Amino acid sequence: VVEAAGGRAGIVKPQVAFFERYGSAGFSALEKVLGAARASGLLIIADAKRGDIGSTAAAYGQAWLTPGSPLEADAMTISAFQGVGSLADPIRLALAAGKGLFVLAATSNPESLAVQTAFVQQGPRAGATVAASIVAEVNESNGDARDSGTLGSCGVVIGATVSLADYGLSAEDFSAIPILAPGFGHQGAGFDAIERVYGPSGRNILVNSSRTILEAGPADIASAVSTQVRELAKVYAA
Amino acid sequence: VVEAAGGRAGIVKPQVAFFERYGSAGFSALEKVLGAARASGLLIIADAKRGDIGSTAAAYGQAWLTPGSPLEADAMTISAFQGVGSLADPIRLALAAGKGLFVLAATSNPESLAVQTAFVQQGPRAGATVAASIVAEVNESNGDARDSGTLGSCGVVIGATVSLADYGLSAEDFSAIPILAPGFGHQGAGFDAIERVYGPSGRNILVNSSRTILEAGPADIASAVSTQVRELAKVYAA
Numbered sequence: 001v002v003e004a005a006g007g008r009a010g011i012v013k014p015q016v017a018f019f020e021r022y023g024s025a026g027f028s029a030l031e032k033v034l035g036a037a038r039a040s041g042l043l044i045i046a047d048a049k050r051g052d053i054g055s056t057a058a059a060y061g062q063a064w065l066t067p068g069s070p071l072e073a074d075a076m077t078i079s080a081f082q083g084v085g086s087l088a089d090p091i092r093l094a095l096a097a098g099k100g101l102f103v104l105a106a107t108s109n110p111e112s113l114a115v116q117t118a119f120v121q122q123g124p125r126a127g128a129t130v131a132a133s134i135v136a137e138v139n140e141s142n143g144d145a146r147d148s149g150t151l152g153s154c155g156v157v158i159g160a161t162v163s164l165a166d167y168g169l170s171a172e173d174f175s176a177i178p179i180l181a182p183g184f185g186h187q188g189a190g191f192d193a194i195e196r197v198y199g200p201s202g203r204n205i206l207v208n209s210s211r212t213i214l215e216a217g218p219a220d221i222a223s224a225v226s227t228q229v230r231e232l233a234k235v236y237a238a
Numbered sequence: 239v240v241e242a243a244g245g246r247a248g249i250v251k252p253q254v255a256f257f258e259r260y261g262s263a264g265f266s267a268l269e270k271v272l273g274a275a276r277a278s279g280l281l282i283i284a285d286a287k288r289g290d291i292g293s294t295a296a297a298y299g300q301a302w303l304t305p306g307s308p309l310e311a312d313a314m315t316i317s318a319f320q321g322v323g324s325l326a327d328p329i330r331l332a333l334a335a336g337k338g339l340f341v342l343a344a345t346s347n348p349e350s351l352a353v354q355t356a357f358v359q360q361g362p363r364a365g366a367t368v369a370a371s372i373v374a375e376v377n378e379s380n381g382d383a384r385d386s387g388t389l390g391s392c393g394v395v396i397g398a399t400v401s402l403a404d405y406g407l408s409a410e411d412f413s414a415i416p417i418l419a420p421g422f423g424h425q426g427a428g429f430d431a432i433e434r435v436y437g438p439s440g441r442n443i444l445v446n447s448s449r450t451i452l453e454a455g456p457a458d459i460a461s462a463v464s465t466q467v468r469e470l471a472k473v474y475a476a
Contacts, residue, residue: 017290017297023308024269027262049290051317052255053347059255070261079289081319081342083349104319109291111321118356118368130356130368 001214002033004222006040008229011074013045013208031070044073045180045206049104051079053086061090065099075100077157077180084137091141094153100178101154103138106131106167108159108183117167129168139177146176151204155180160189160197160207171199179205185212191235207232239452240271242460244278246467249312251283251446269308282311283418283444287342289317291324299328303337313338315395315418322375329379332391338416339392341376344369344405346397346421355405367406377415384414389442393418398427398435398445409437417443423450429473445470 005012014033019026037044050060063069064076075094080087080103087103094101106116116131125133135156142152156174160183164170179198183189184207194202209228216224243250252271257264275282288298301307302314313332318325318341325341332339344354354369363371373394380390394412398421402408417436421427422445432440447466454462 015294015297017288017294017301020301020309021297021307023301024262024265025308027265031262049288049317050255051289051319052287053345053349056253056255059253059259063255063258063261069259070263071258079287079317079319081289081317081350081353082345082347083351083353085349086347107291107320109320109324111291111323112319113321114358114361114363114371115319115321115353115356115368117360118353118358120352120356122355123352125352130353133352 001221002036002040002042004213004225005037005042008222008225009042011043011045011206012037013047013210015210016046016048027071034071034073044075045100045102046071046073046076049077049079051081051087053082054089057087058089058093061093065090065093065097065101067097073099075102075155077102077104079104080134080137084134084141091154095141095143099153102157102178102180103134103154105134105138105156106158106162106164106169108161108187108189113166131167132169132173135169135173135177139173142176150176151178152176155206157182158198158205159183159187160193161187162197164197164199171201174198174201174204177201177204180208181205182208182210184209186210191231194235239459240274240278240280242451242463243275243280246460246463247280249281249283249444250275251285251448253448254284254286265309272309272311282313283338283340284309284311284314287315287317289319289325291320292327295325296327296331299331303328303331303335303339305335311337313340313393315340315342317342318372318375322372322379329392333379333381337391340395340416340418341372341392343372343376343394344396344400344402344407346399346425346427351404369405370407370411373407373411373415377411380414388414389416390414395420396436396443397421397425398431399425400435402435409439412436412439412442415439415442418446419443420446420448422447424448429469432473 019030046064064073118130120133138154141154145152155178157180160181213224257268284302356368358371376392379392383390393416395418398419451462
């Protein structure tokens with residue numbers, strides 16, 4: 001996959017679970033993949049969906065975002081079930097090291113709706129949905145970027161299969177926030193979802209295509225990457 | 239820690255983040271710790287707080303709960319930010335393999351309050367808090383155990399620093415659910431919280447003591463374990 005993506009795509013997103021299944025041997029293989037991706041000039045998002053509090057959340061940030069760490073990536077996915085505030089240490093680390101975080105907000109699976117659309121009762125975001133309160137806190141974490149019109153280091157995960165309105169969100173919430181967008185291809189969204197779901201925030205999204213590419217198999221995977229990139233370029237040109 | 243706990247405590251709960259920080263070398267060390275714990279007759283809860291959907295959630299379950307896996311534990315902590323339904327595969331795996339899962343519900347950190355006390359709007363649990371809806375779905379997952387008066391394989395994490403009422407929960411919700419209870423010691427709860435916080439469910443809880451024991455240092459750690467166990471026995475005897 002790294003060979004196929006190098007020079008054709010910008011970013012690879014290894015799914016950590018499929019390496020973790022093999023224990024330390026799996027992580028050793030992942031370290032080789034990360035090294036090869038870096039050597040190919042690819043950026044890496046570690047799809048780890050870690051989450052914890054305090055010194056433990058800090059350790060997860062160190063594992064994936066510290067320059068020189070064996071598992072160093074350019075960004076990681078992370079979960080705020082224990083509050084965006086519980087992620088203060090990895091957020092600080094990302095901002096300091098020029099790395100990125102993508103906090104789960106409105107994910108692409110239907111079972112997520114109950115938790116992510118629940119209405120917050122406590123604290124300064126009372127009345128907002130869980131998804132909207134996470135997006136607002138991530139936006140605050142981006143500090144200066146928010147005001148300068150550039151994208152911040154802290155992003156969110158918003159699936160391409162969702163309707164923003166269902167989650168109490170609107171496209172204007174994301175002016176300074178990069179969006180990692182799963183849900184294309186096998187999970188059901190076509191590239192037409194970029195305009196329909198994300199509207200003006202469609203310029204901020206990282207379109208994720210996994211199984212559509214992997215299914216092509218070793219012989220055809222490079223051309224599958226190129227096809228996806230070409231189709232995406234057409235969407236943005238239009 | 240394993241040497242100190244063997245024969246004195248029932249369970250060890252390694253915090254995966256602190257191994258992950260060292261990449262594959264850290265996981266290799268963790269595999270040795272897990273092997274030593276098993277050889278000492280200790281049960282192991284992998285504090286991993288993983289979470290994802292579909293085949294990825296299944297892979298996390300396989301990593302930690304499959305007999306013979308390099309990272310095999312007896313139970314793991316897991317997050318339902320994407321819905322308890324997203325954890326169907328690891329739940330099935332736990333039930334089939336006689337392993338356990340502890341789903342985060344009402345954790346011990348104050349930043350978690352906004353998400354975990356939010357009111358669900360969608361689906362069959364509308365009107366319940368996120369924490370209560372997770373507890374109810376975990377209870378359903380336990381199937382037969384729920385009706386036979388025994389504890390099920392699926393548990394929840396309820397911090398000893400919380401008030402159940404704040405999270406829309408009551409002690410009666412846990413009749414068939416084991417509870418992993420962090421928050422004792424450094425996070426602020428004394429053993430008196432067992433009765434005060436958990437009431438009649440105090441019989442279902444796994445009391446977690448980490449830093450209070452670790453801080454004793456290598457020379458005194460075994461006696462620190464014994465002291466904690468003795469104090470806990472007094473609470474239950476009373």
